[in-house]
Structures are given as C-alpha cells and as structure tokens.
C-alpha cells in the first residue's frame with residue numbers, strides 16, 4: 001500500500017530543541033501539517049512536554065526527509081484575545097489558498113473542541129483569524145480553491161464519546177463559506193463503516209486536486225477490539241466540481257500500525273496521516289498521475305513517520 005521510509009521515524013522527541021521554560025526533555029512530537037514553501041518542505045509539529053501541554057513548532061527540510069526543528073514556539077497572534085481558557089491547540093492542517101497559507105487546527109476549550117483558523121504568508125508570522133465552529137468538532141481542513149465561488153471545508157463533528165477517551169465522530173462533513181470564518185453545512189460526506197477498519201473517521205491533509213477528482217487522505221478508527229482502538233490511514237476520491245459526491249473510498253486501509261514505533265508509545269496502535277506534499281503539479285495546478293506523494297503521519301502519538309506513494313497509486317487505492 002504505502003511505502004514507509006526505511007529510517008522512520010523521521011522526527012522524534014530528541015529532535016526538539018529546548019526552549020525554557022516550556023520545552024525541556026519533551027515527551028512527544030506527532031500529527032504534523034505539511035506544505036512546500038519556496039522549495040522547502042515545512043511541517044507544523046504538535047509537540048508535548050512532560051506537563052502534557054501542547055505547542056506547535058515549525059520544521060524545515062530541503063529533501064522532505066531530513067528536518068530541522070526551529071527553536072521557536074509558533075505564536076498565533078491574536079489568539080490571546082480569546083477570553084475563554086484554551087487548553088491545547090493541535091493537529092494543524094495546512095492549505096495554500098489564493099496565495100495565502102491557512103492553518104486549521106483543533107482547540108480544546110471548556111466548551112469542547114473547536115476549529116481555529118490562522119494564516120501566514122512567510123511562516124514567520126502567524127495571524128489568528130478566529131474560531132470557525134460552534135459545535136464540538138475536529139479534523140478540519142480547507143480545500144485549496146473555491147468551488148462554485150465558495151470556500152469549502154471538511155470537518156468531523158464530535159458526536160460520540162470514546163470509552164475512556166476523547167469525543168470523536170463517525171461522519172466527515174462538507175461545508176461552504178464566503179469568509180472562511182462562518183460555515184454552512186453542505187452535506188454529511190461519508191460515515192464510518194461499523195465493524196470494519198474505519199468505524200470512526202476524520203479528514204487528513206488538504207485535498208489533492210487531480211484530473212480524476214479530489215484525493216482525500218483520511219484516518220479511520222477500528223473500535224471493536226478488546227483493549228485498544230486502531231488508528232489507520234485511508235483515501236477517498238471526491239468529484240472535482242461537486243465534492244459532496246464520493247467517487248471511491250478505499251476498502252482497505254492504506255497504512256496501519258505495524259512497526260514498533262507505531263505500535264508502542266503514548267497512544268499505542270496509531271498512524272494518523274495529517275500532512276501530504278505533492279511533488280509534481282502541472283501549470284494548471286493539478287497533481288500529475290506520476291507525482292510522488294510524501295505522507296507525514298503521527299506514530300503512536302509519539303513520533304513522526306513518512307510514507308511514500310504516487311498520485312496514481314492513491315487513486316487506485318481509493319477505487320478498490
């Protein structure tokens with residue numbers, strides 16, 4: 001299915017520089033957003049310290065494999081104006097849209113989990129734009145262009161409580177907006193398949209535009225095993241002009257916890273794809289079939305893994 005990079009994990013806790021007083025001997029780094037910027041591969045990492053506090057940090061690479069983590073904590077300017085306590089900001093998804101880089105991320109607050117939106121044009125300054133959900137929701141990601149004049153987004157309302165775990169959900173929804181802050185539901189897009197690999201679901205990296213449709217990598221959770229949920233990666237294909245229409249959805253997961261660093265860690269049995277970089281995009285902004293795809297994922301909520309494939313293979317996997 002996907003090919004793991006042989007020297008995985010590509011980023012571990014040892015790669016996180018100390019920043020006093022927040023980050024000293026951190027516990028974990030995982031669930032990165034990814035994008036190519038000025039020929040560099042960038043990741044926005046989720047880093048946890050031993051107080052289990054969460055921070056976002058930027059990592060940079062020339063080849064998509066060897067990353068340097070910048071010794072600063074990302075500050076979303078303006079987020080301090082929110083009066084309600086914010087416990088954690090995490091799981092960034094990055095989308096290039098009309099020349100601006102948008103970052104949608106989960107915010108754990110008193111009223112549940114909400115989707116925050118920030119933007120940058122240089123990856124030095126990040127401006128917080130606002131909270132974009134009223135209901136409890138996670139796994140929000142913007143499409144890289146307007147469709148029929150509207151901004152589009154996928155998110156996953158949290159309508160279920162996992163035994164002993166966080167709130168979760170089994171339906172990815174498609175919404176539209178005129179200003180990126182206020183969203184109206186278009187339709188529930190796809191739901192979990194109970195008894196199989198993707199009982200609970202959530203969107204991963206930004207949709208990839210191909211001539212065959214939007215490729216959407218997502219995660220699925222199998223909850224019907226005795227002692228542990230299993231987080232896996234999958235892929236679906238959505239109609240280009242009407243992304244509410246699912247053209248295909250992988251019957252099999254395309255990445256599942258198998259390696260030790262995926263099976264053992266802060267949360268065992270987890271691969272969580274959250275970033276993807278497409279190498280070849282043609283002059284019309286469409287990914288070519290032969291383009292390599294780098295998929296970055298959280299492994300056991302502890303480290304960052306890389307898996308490689310091509311656009312063509314992802315389409316094939318979505319259509320099985």
Ligand code: BMA
Nearest residue numbers: 031091166267270272298301
């Ligand atoms: C989900 C999210 C992810 C996390 C995963 C596995 O509910 O919280 O951030 O990686 O659980 O713990």
